Structures are given as C-alpha cells and as structure tokens.
Amino acid sequence: xxxxxxxxxxxxxxxxxxxxxxxxxxxxxxxxxxxxxxxxxxxxxxxxxxxxxxxxxxxxxxxxxxxxxxxxxxxxxxxxxxxxxxxxxxxxxxxxxxxxxxxxxxxxxxxxxxxxxxxxxxxxxxxxxxxxxxxxxxxxxxxxxxxxxxxxxxxxxxxxxxxxxxxxxxxxxxxxxxxxxxxxxxxxxxxxxxxxxxxxxxxxxxxxxxxxxxxxxxxxxxxxxxxxxxxxxxxxxxxxxxxxxxxxxxxxxxxx
Amino acid sequence: xxxxxxxxxxxxxxxxxxxxxxxxxxxxxxxxxxxxxxxxxxxxxxxxxxxxxxxxxxxxxxxxxxxxxxxxxxxxxxxxxxxxxxxxxxxxxxxxxxxxxxxxxxxxxxxxxxxxxxxxxxxxxxxxxxxxxxxxxxxxxxxxxxxxxxxxxxxxxxxxxxxxxxxxxxxxxxxxxxxxxxxxxxxxxxxxxxxxxxxxxxxxxxxxxxxxxxxxxxxxxxxxxxxxxxxxxxxxxxxxxxxxxxxxxxxxxxxx
DNA sequence: CGCGATTTGTGCACGTCTTCACAAGCGCCT
DNA sequence: AGGCGCTTGTGAAGACGTGCACAAATCGCG
Numbered sequence: 001x002x003x004x005x006x007x008x009x010x011x012x013x014x015x016x017x018x019x020x021x022x023x024x025x026x027x028x029x030x031x032x033x034x035x036x037x038x039x040x041x042x043x044x045x046x047x048x049x050x051x052x053x054x055x056x057x058x059x060x061x062x063x064x065x066x067x068x069x070x071x072x073x074x075x076x077x078x079x080x081x082x083x084x085x086x087x088x089x090x091x092x093x094x095x096x097x098x099x100x101x102x103x104x105x106x107x108x109x110x111x112x113x114x115x116x117x118x119x120x121x122x123x124x125x126x127x128x129x130x131x132x133x134x135x136x137x138x139x140x141x142x143x144x145x146x147x148x149x150x151x152x153x154x155x156x157x158x159x160x161x162x163x164x165x166x167x168x169x170x171x172x173x174x175x176x177x178x179x180x181x182x183x184x185x186x187x188x189x190x191x192x193x194x195x196x197x198x199x200x201x202x203x204x205x206x207x208x209x210x211x212x213x214x215x216x217x218x219x220x221x222x223x224x225x226x227x228x229x230x231x232x233x234x235x236x237x238x239x240x241x242x243x244x245x246x247x248x249x250x251x252x253x254x255x256x
Numbered sequence: 257x258x259x260x261x262x263x264x265x266x267x268x269x270x271x272x273x274x275x276x277x278x279x280x281x282x283x284x285x286x287x288x289x290x291x292x293x294x295x296x297x298x299x300x301x302x303x304x305x306x307x308x309x310x311x312x313x314x315x316x317x318x319x320x321x322x323x324x325x326x327x328x329x330x331x332x333x334x335x336x337x338x339x340x341x342x343x344x345x346x347x348x349x350x351x352x353x354x355x356x357x358x359x360x361x362x363x364x365x366x367x368x369x370x371x372x373x374x375x376x377x378x379x380x381x382x383x384x385x386x387x388x389x390x391x392x393x394x395x396x397x398x399x400x401x402x403x404x405x406x407x408x409x410x411x412x413x414x415x416x417x418x419x420x421x422x423x424x425x426x427x428x429x430x431x432x433x434x435x436x437x438x439x440x441x442x443x444x445x446x447x448x449x450x451x452x453x454x455x456x457x458x459x460x461x462x463x464x465x466x467x468x469x470x471x472x473x474x475x476x477x478x479x480x481x482x483x484x485x486x487x488x489x490x491x492x493x494x495x496x497x498x499x500x501x502x503x504x505x506x507x508x509x510x511x512x
Numbered sequence: 513c514g515c516g517a518t519t520t521g522t523g524c525a526c527g528t529c530t531t532c533a534c535a536a537g538c539g540c541c542t
Numbered sequence: 543a544g545g546c547g548c549t550t551g552t553g554a555a556g557a558c559g560t561g562c563a564c565a566a567a568t569c570g571c572g
Contacts, residue, residue: 120466124471188477214380215379219350333519337520520566
C-alpha cells in the first residue's frame with residue numbers, strides 16, 4: 001500500500017487514468033455491490049461497513065473488502081465506506097459514467113421483453129435501436145422505438161455509437177447477426193441464443209442461456225433426491241447437505 | 257480408473273445409483289455439451305471426438321475430457337464418444353430423464369416472454385403453472401395456460417409436483433414469493449429479480465440479472481477504450497489484448 | 513498377428529479465487 | 543492527550559479450476 005493509486009477522479013474528464021486490471025471474478029461482483037449500494041443510498045445510509053454491504057450483496061465480507069481494495073483505498077478504518085463515493089467509483093470503473101447505447105437484434109418473444117425491460121435504462125444503458133430480419137416485424141413500434149431491418153445496421157451504427165450488441169434471435173440466425181455486429185465495429189456482445197458464437201480476437205461475448213440455468217438446478221434437484229433416497233450414513237442427509245453443493249455463483253442459505 | 261463406477265443405468269428405474277459429486281464448474285458446462293451433442297446427433301454423427309465436441313461447445317478439449325471422465329468412462333480410445341450414449345448419460349446425470357415441472361411467478365414483461373419461450377419445453381422442462389399477484393392479470397391465458405393468483409401456490413403444488421420455481425417479479429416482491437415457494441416445498445429457484453434472496457439451507461438459488469451482464473461488458477468496453485487511448489508500450493494495444501481479458505465464462509475469440 | 517495411427521483418460525504443475533486471521537489506522541470518549 | 547473499540551486492508555494458506563503432455567487403449571490394415 002502506501003502509494004495510494006491515483007483515484008479514478010470520475011469527475012475529471014481529463015486523461016484516462018488507466019484502469020487497474022481487476023480479477024474477472026471481482027468484475028463480475030461489482031455490479032452486485034453497485035445495486036446494493038444504490039439501495040442503501042435510497043434508504044438514507046451515508047456510510048456502510050463491509051459487513052453490512054456484503055450482507056446486502058450476498059457475499060463474504062472478506063471477499064468484498066478484497067474486491068474493493070482493488071479499486072483503491074476508499075474506506076475509512078473504524079467507520080466503513082462512504083456510500084456515495086463508492087457508487088461513484090464503481091460506476092466509473094464499470095464505465096457507466098456515460099450512458100452506453102445498446103443495439104438489440106431479434107424482436108421475437110424474448111427480444112420484445114428485453115426491449116421493454118426498464119432495468120436497462122435505470123442501470124446505465126439506453127436501447128438505441130431495435131432490429132429484426134423478419135420484414136413483417138419491421139416498422140413495429142415498441143416502447144417508442146421503431147423496429148428496423150437488420151441490414152440497416154451499418155446506418156444505425158453511423159447514427160449512434162453502438163457500444164454493445166444484444167442478440168435475441170433464434171440460434172440459427174445468431175452467428176450471422178454476430179458477424180454483422182462485428183462488421184460495424186461492435187466489440188461487446190450479449191448472446192441469448194443457445195449456440196456458440198465465433199468472433200475475432202478482441203471481441204467479448206457473454207452468453208445467457210435460460211435453459212442451462214434450469215438444467216443446472218435440475219442437477220442439484222436430482223442430486224438432493226438421490227441423497228435423501230439413500231439410508232445415509234449417520235444423520236439426516238437433508239440437514240447434512242455439504243456446503244460444497246453451493247455453486248460458485250449460486251447463492252445458498254444466506255443466514256437469516 | 258480400474259474400478260469402473262457402475263454406470264448410471266438410465267434405463268433401469270431401480271435403485272438410485274448415487275450420483276458422483278461433480279465439480280460445480282463441470283456441472284455448469286454439461287448443459288452446453290448436451291446442446292452440442294443434440295446438434296451433432298441431428299446432423300447424423302454417431303460418434304464424436306473430444307476435439308470435435310469441444311469445438312462445438314466452445315471449450316478446451318482437455319477440459320471436456322476431464323469433465324466427461326467424471327461421469328465415468330464412456331469414450332472409446334481411438335474412436336471417440338458415442339453420441340447417443342453420451343446424451344443419455346448427461347441427461348441422466350442432470351436429472352432430465354423426467355420432465356420437470358416449473359412454476360413461473362410473475363407474468364409481467366419478462367415473465368410473459370419466459371412463458372412463451374419454447375426452449376424450456378425442448379430441453380426437458382414443462383411450465384406447469386403461471387402465477388401473479390396482480391388480480392388484473394389473473395385469468396389471462398398465455399400459451400394455453402391460465403394465470404392463477406400467487407396465493408393459489410399451495411393448491412398448485414398439490415396438483416403438480418413442482419421441481420423448480422422461477423421468479424420474474426419486480427425486486428420488491430421477490431423475497432415474498434421466494435418464501436412462498438419454499439413454504440410449498442420448492443428447493444430450487446431461478447431468480448430474475450435484481451435482488452439477493454435469503455432462503456433456508458438446502459434450497460438452491462440461481463440468479464440471472466440481465467443488467468449485470470451488460471455492466472460486465474461495459475467494464476471491458478471501458479477497459480479496451482482506456483487501453484487504446486494510451487500510447488502503449490510497443491505494439492498496438494488492440495492486438496496485444498491480454499488473454500486475461502477473457503472472462504471465466506466469457507467465450508472470446510474462438511479460432512475460426 | 514503385429515504395428516501404427518488415433519484418441520481417451522489422467523498425473524502434474526500452474527494460475528486464480530477464496531477465506532482466515534491479524535496488524536494498521538481511525539474516531540470517539542474520558 | 544491517551545486509550546479503547548471498531549473496521550479496513552492484506553499476507554498467507556488452502557481450495558479449486560485449467561491446460562499440458564503423455565501413457566494406455568482401441569481400431570484398422572497389411
């Protein structure tokens with residue numbers, strides 16, 4: 001320590017201060033901390049201890065402190081963290097100080113829901129365009145936006161600076177859409193289609209597959225059932241569920 | 257090795273053969289392998305090498321082999337894996353041999369889309385009930401199912417054996433719904449509401465937060481921008497993107 | 513029948529993540 | 543001013559996950 005890393009200085013729009021390279025596991029948790037902090041701020045808290053924040057975010061308090069320490073030293077010993085300051089810092093690191101434009105491709109069942117999801121707007125994003133390959137869907141208005149044909153992507157990209165592309169098409173169309181997104185310069189893609197996308201180096205793809213989540217739960221369900229079916233060696237199998245069952249990012253049994 | 261673990265014998269409905277306890281990371285990948293295998297089967301493949309399957313699933317081949325080895329020894333050296341057999345095995349381990357009933361609570365924007373998502377039906381699940389707390393939504397028919405009031409949950413649970421509960425309500429209502437689900441014996445919950453749920457031990461919760469995924473992408477976007485903004489020491493910063501940027505479950509730059 | 517090509521299954525080493533435990537620092541009270 | 547209680551920040555150890563590299567096993571062919 002000692003050498004205080006220059007704070008991100010989110011207010012100053014000057015030189016970009018070269019982000020600390022955070023462990024990926026930490027990055028994945030920062031949004032959760034951010035959400036919890038906003039709740040705390042709304043509830044009137046000005047400061048919060050690592051214990052309190054970690055409970056609100058559903059993680060271990062030591063883990064939280066280590067995560068936050070990667071951002072710099074923004075806590076006060078004996079007191080805790082300044083809620084407002086920490087929000088500012090995390091939003092800065094996550095790149096949420098600018099409202100990023102999102103292009104959503106595929107306005108079917110799921111895409112329709114995403115287009116209407118207000119959680120995007122409230123958490124730093126703006127749906128800038130809705131696109132679909134189906135001509136019968138083009139022209140439809142959803143939430144104040146008109147659906148355009150996916151081939152207009154280049155035009156859309158010049159009008160708006162698209163930061164992130166969201167793919168909500170059937171699997172068969174996803175790779176083609178990904179290619180089109182990459183072609184217009186998109187380097188971050190959120191893929192809801194159940195398939196693997198191949199993209200050039202430097203492009204990040206995150207995948208969300210609803211059925212996979214259910215299948216993971218199904219495994220644990222199956223496993224619990226097979227455990228209770230056994231006579232078990234000493235002690236009720238149910239109450240003796242090993243903590244190991246708790247998944248990496250599966251929260252389990254938060255103390256009352 | 258040597259002591260071949262008795263195969264799951266998915267055909268036999270006899271004694272439950274005590275599932276091997278798989279590493280959580282492996283469990284999370286099995287559904288992806290399963291999807292790839294179904295594709296391969298549809299394409300007419302009878303066997304597949306670890307190399308081929310790993311490419312289709314977007315993972316390292318050594319990792320795939322290690323994952324599969326945890327299930328038992330179902331490959332043939334010099335040949336590969338029998339596609340049909342492997343599908344059978346993975347489905348057995350994941351507990352997909354029975355079609356599990358899912359109760360979906362919250363038929364708003366997102367819930368509506370989930371109710372109509374056919375990916376559930378095609379991958380081992382059956383939406384058995386739609387529930388909502390809003391009286392004005394009760395009675396509505398979606399996809400052949402009538403929305404019932406959430407207070408009817410106990411009745412629903414006696415009619416059907418609910419294996420998994422899906423929460424697609426606003427955050428404010430989520431904890432209450434979770435409590436209700438737990439009360440009727442549900443031990444696996446998929447939570448789409450942006451909040452932490454507290455549940456008793458033995459209940460598994462998985463969370464999907466769409467905004468969080470975007471925020472993680474935003475971080476990488478921000479990071480890439482801050483890198484290119486720097487003069488950089490030797491070599492284009494863009495092409496020199498460290499592999500470390502690739503997240504744990506973020507696929508990146510699959511080789512063509 | 514034996515040999516070479518192929519592919520699985522896995523021991524081992526490495527890197528990442530988690531958790532404990534505690535020193536260092538801060539504010540408050542006397 | 544000094545001491546006490548509280549909380550952060552972090553070193554170190556252990557658990558976990560990953561990927562290489564290779565021995566073991568199987569098939570097909572001569």
